[in-house]
Amino acid sequence: MFLSINARLDTPHEVMSATDVRRAIVRIAHEIIERNHGVEGLAIVGLQRGGTWIAEAITKQINEIETSLTVPVGALDVSLHRDDIGLRPVSLGAITNIPFDLTGATVVLVDDVLFTGRTVRAAMEGLNNFGRPRAVQLAVLIDRGHRELPIRPDFVGKNLPTQQDDDVSATSDGVRIMPKNASGK
Amino acid sequence: MKHLRSIDELGVDGLLELLQLTDHMAEINQRPVPKVPALRGRTVASLFFEDSTRTRLSFETAAKRLSADTLTFNVSTSSVNKGESLRDTVATITDMGVDAFVVRHKSVGIPWQIAQWTKASIINAGDGAHQHPTQALVDCYTIREATHTARFDGMQITIVGDIKHSRVARSNIQAFTMLGAKVTLVAPPTLLPPDISHWPVEVNHHLDQVLPTSDVLYMLRLQSERMSQGHVPTLREYSDQYGLTQKRVAQLQDSAIVMHPGPMNRGVEMQIDPSDVKNSLIHRQVANGVSVRMAVLFNLLGSGANLGGQA
Incomplete structure (x- = not known):
């Protein structure tokens, strides 16, 4: 029995379906509104590239639920703020676009997979170039653990136990985990 | 990419890539605080043996917006007037710990010559009637x-x-x-x-x-x-x-x-x-000068070639 479980975990497999991802996004949208007692002063910022589509989907949901105000959504490229610049080249074309002032806003950073926390640290530094937010919160579709910095998400789609060297990919079609030593399939 | 001395050295792919990277830098220059820590700890020396306003200033602005330190070499007040050679001048500045030289000189080929005397990256800011x-x-x-x-x-x-x-x-x-x-x-x-x-x-x-x-x-x-x-x-x-x-x-x-x-x-x-x-x-052209030179400096110094103990 254990053997069969181990065999399954050693091959690439889906951990969230497209429907699961959609439901998680809807739930996170509700949680963001609930936590902040509405949408006043709220701004959503997705991290390039993986977080931008999720940020847009969450913002679309929020604006459908709360129609009193329109919540703005932006995108932040953190590559020039990283402490490990040499390991992660700039993703050409994934450019920061925050066409609104963040001073006094409650900013929800959105990323696809939370891992070491270094991207989020860089993002918090990058945000400071656009004003001084009242508060910064963090929403992620997947929290896969292995944090190297004291960073904790406020909104999580799914907690996913992983090995350090696994790969996790998250798209609107679902979330897949690819173990480092994947046995073929 | 180690040096930028001529356009053909860059090639068409390198050219297109640098222009795309410039979009990222142009966005930084639009921010309320146009400064990122990408080249923290790096030092860029400008070595101008010919007059310049916009090239020198835009290189310095670019380096500062990426948080690099800058050294400016002023020929008219330097030991060149005491007869120090170009080679010794380069060696002296290299010893101070410089990651890149931005060089302008009236003679063709000086950037290639200097590259043989130092481990630092060389950026050609004009050599004679040859390249810019x-x-x-x-x-x-x-x-x-x-x-x-x-x-x-x-x-x-x-x-x-x-x-x-x-x-x-x-x-x-x-x-x-x-x-x-x-x-x-x-x-x-x-x-x-x-x-x-x-x-x-x-x-x-x-x-x-x-x-x-x-x-x-x-x-x-x-x-x-x-x-x-x-x-x-x-x-x-x-x-x-x-x-x-x-x-x-x-x-x-x-x-x-x-x-x-x-x-x-x-x-x-x-x-x-x-x-x-x-x-x-x-x-x-002047406004974009800063963004383009940020992209060049970042490409030469920030791509990780010298980070994490590699190379």
């Missing part, structure tokens, strides 16, 4: 920004003036043609290099003939310090035949853009105030 690659990058980026096209296929670019002494022209001819543009040079025969039969350009001696078909009109500075050598009969005659006047601007297509690398000789090649030219991009 960052100016070409600035000009390509400025055209790209104005026309919203990454490649210049079919674009007709006319470069007017003192081609013979112009490193800007040489770098630009390479860059423009690499991106697919057709380049026409307009100059009196005395201001063209002796043999350009192998250059990928057309030549015309009459500015008025090419104005209606030009998409980009690129005016060069008449390097009038060389007037004594009899390259042009008189400034007046040169500016009558090759200067940009209100009448000539009227012959341009509505969409045609006008550029000049600066510094301008008002009343010689520019007989009209550039602010009176509808599609003048001269101010964009």
